Amino acid sequence: MIPAVKLEKVNKRYHTPEGEISALEDISFSVGEGEFVGIVGPSGCGKTTLLSIISGLLEPSGGKVFIFGEESYGVNPKIGYMLQRDSLFEWRTIYKNVMLGLEIQNQVTAENISGINELLTKYGLNAFRDNYPSQLSGGMRQRAALIRTLAVNPKILLLDEAFSALDYQTRLAVNDDIYNIIKKEGKTAIMVTHDIAEAISMSERLYVLSRRPGTIKLSVDINLSIENRTPLLSRKAPEFRQYFDMIWKELDIHVL
Amino acid sequence: MSYETFSKEQIQYLKRIKSRNRSIVILRIMLFVVFLAVWEAAASLKWIDPFIFSSPGRITATLSRLYIDGSLWTHVFTTLCETVAGFLLGTAAGVLIAVILWSSDTFSKVLEPYLVVANALPKIALGPVFIVWLGAGPLAIITVALTISLIVTVLEVYTGFKQTDCEKIRLVQSLGANRGQILTKVVLPSSFPVVMNSLKVNVGLSWVGVIVGEFLVSKAGLGYLIVYGGQVFQLDLVMASVVILSLLAAIMYFGVQILEKKIAGRY
Numbered sequence: 001m002i003p004a005v006k007l008e009k010v011n012k013r014y015h016t017p018e019g020e021i022s023a024l025e026d027i028s029f030s031v032g033e034g035e036f037v038g039i040v041g042p043s044g045c046g047k048t049t050l051l052s053i054i055s056g057l058l059e060p061s062g063g064k065v066f067i068f069g070e071e072s073y074g075v076n077p078k079i080g081y082m083l084q085r086d087s088l089f090e091w092r093t094i095y096k097n098v099m100l101g102l103e104i105q106n107q108v109t110a111e112n113i114s115g116i117n118e119l120l121t122k123y124g125l126n127a128f129r130d131n132y133p134s135q136l137s138g139g140m141r142q143r144a145a146l147i148r149t150l151a152v153n154p155k156i157l158l159l160d161e162a163f164s165a166l167d168y169q170t171r172l173a174v175n176d177d178i179y180n181i182i183k184k185e186g187k188t189a190i191m192v193t194h195d196i197a198e199a200i201s202m203s204e205r206l207y208v209l210s211r212r213p214g215t216i217k218l219s220v221d222i223n224l225s226i227e228n229r230t231p232l233l234s235r236k237a238p239e240f241r242q243y244f245d246m247i248w249k250e251l252d253i254h255v256l
Numbered sequence: 257m258s259y260e261t262f263s264k265e266q267i268q269y270l271k272r273i274k275s276r277n278r279s280i281v282i283l284r285i286m287l288f289v290v291f292l293a294v295w296e297a298a299a300s301l302k303w304i305d306p307f308i309f310s311s312p313g314r315i316t317a318t319l320s321r322l323y324i325d326g327s328l329w330t331h332v333f334t335t336l337c338e339t340v341a342g343f344l345l346g347t348a349a350g351v352l353i354a355v356i357l358w359s360s361d362t363f364s365k366v367l368e369p370y371l372v373v374a375n376a377l378p379k380i381a382l383g384p385v386f387i388v389w390l391g392a393g394p395l396a397i398i399t400v401a402l403t404i405s406l407i408v409t410v411l412e413v414y415t416g417f418k419q420t421d422c423e424k425i426r427l428v429q430s431l432g433a434n435r436g437q438i439l440t441k442v443v444l445p446s447s448f449p450v451v452m453n454s455l456k457v458n459v460g461l462s463w464v465g466v467i468v469g470e471f472l473v474s475k476a477g478l479g480y481l482i483v484y485g486g487q488v489f490q491l492d493l494v495m496a497s498v499v500i501l502s503l504l505a506a507i508m509y510f511g512v513q514i515l516e517k518k519i520a521g522r523y
């Protein structure tokens with residue numbers, strides 16, 4: 001089967017007047033269609049850089065990115081990118097916010113609009129469609145941001161610490177929420193986080209990045225002995241603790 | 257959210273706010289009335305020389321004289337047209353130039369020092385130049401008004417554009433937006449408050465430009481009336497013109513404010 005995302009020896013150097021920063025080095029991996037892959041790594045190791053390269057917002061300094069087998073240049077409409085912050089436009093209503101992608105891609109058709117309405121209803125935001133983002137709770141905003149991403153019907157989702165702005169309780173709930181939505185819609189997902197527990201609870205496979213320049217230090221397949229796994233249930237799996245300890249050790253975080 | 261069921265405290269709180277607001281309005285009106293009364297009294301009791309300081313009564317008389325002989329409207333109309341033209345042109349050109357600067361980093365870097373100098377330069381100094389180029393008429397006056405608001409608008413709006421949240425730009429880029437869409441979907445709407453603010457500043461600046469322009473040339477307009485009144489020592493005429501001027505400036509300012517509310521609800 002053709003992988004949804006494939007990286008071949010990708011590296012990235014940033015050039016600044018102060019000097020050259022090597023952010024990523026020799027990153028190769030592939031993600032199958034429908035897989036949920038997590039990426040963890042210490043702060044500043046190049047996680048956002050990696051997602052930006054996959055999304056096409058950033059060009060790699062070397063190496064290749066393949067999306068469904070085709071070498072990818074520039075922003076790819078098959079990819080939806082959820083940024084580190086929800087970045088809802090405060091001057092647009094929720095409905096107008098989730099319409100953004102369709103507007104930009106000139107795809108405001110009756111069919112797509114009804115698709116959006118369906119998503120809003122299905123994920124409990126229809127009553128708030130005419131509200132402004134400031135009137136919504138953090139979890140609802142996150143859901144709105146996800147619907148905005150899903151509205152243009154991407155095959156692949158990139159999530160960059162999409163939940164870090166939420167408090168712990170909400171975060172657990174939104175994890176479940178968003179995981180279910182992604183699975184139900186049959187999307188491929190790559191999620192970046194520095195929350196180890198979150199990564200284990202949601203991913204089928206996990207890549208641990210080293211300190212900058214980021215390289216893949218370890219790849220872990222997460223096999224949990226529970227049925228119908230959801231992030232919340234996963235946290236109760238007997239293997240959870242072992243995975244956690246192993247990744248914690250690999251991350252090698254020192255607190256001075 | 258619903259406000260249907262108010263507690264006692266809430267009702268009292270709302271009442272307090274209301275009565276406070278009311279007393280502020282009353283105080284404002286009183287301040288104005290007292291000011292007029294003191295001025296009038298001082299003039300009629302000869303504490304001040306009404307010939308130099310004028311008085312509310314004399315100003316009213318002058319206004320009604322101007323109204324009756326029909327020249328009031330000519331002057332008001334002339335100045336108003338020049339100001340509105342200068343204001344609209346200055347603001348539109350300013351925003352347009354800001355867009356051009358935003359669209360090219362190299363271009364804006366090249367122009368930066370020139371803009372800074374142009375901003376520091378008192379634009380009035382160019383008045384005589386415009387008069388020579390454009391003739392001693394409304395065109396020169398409008399140009400003075402335009403120049404005064406232009407550079408400030410460019411700098412302010414451009415700064416606003418540059419402060420657009422990068423994450424929002426990245427977001428629309430990830431959705432496939434081109435340069436134009438980045439401008440219309442993110443940069444312009446998020447700079448809306450800045451643009452509105454510079455609009456309000458420009459109202460004041462355009463009046464300055466027009467009045468100064470009319471000081472320099474002109475055969476009609478409020479600026480002309482003020483200069484003329486000063487030259488023939490008719491301070492009543494000067495004061496009357498200033499009164500009209502403040503009324504017009506206030507109306508225009510509130511007009512912009514209403515426009516802001518209208519657009520804010522819609523875009």
Ligand SMILES: Nc1ncnc2c1ncn2[C@@H]1O[C@H](COP(=O)(O)OP(=O)(O)OP(=O)(O)O)[C@@H](O)[C@H]1O
Pocket residue numbers: 014015016021023041042043044045046047048049050194212
């Ligand atoms: N535009 C840029 N120019 C120069 N250096 C950059 C740029 N963007 C990122 N970097 C550097 O590259 C490194 C990786 O950045 P990146 O944002 O990808 O890290 P990250 O893993 O997402 O960090 P965090 O966990 O804090 O979100 C950082 O050290 C950062 O300083």
Ligand SMILES: [Mg+2]
Pocket residue numbers: 047048049084160
């Ligand atoms: Mg990051």
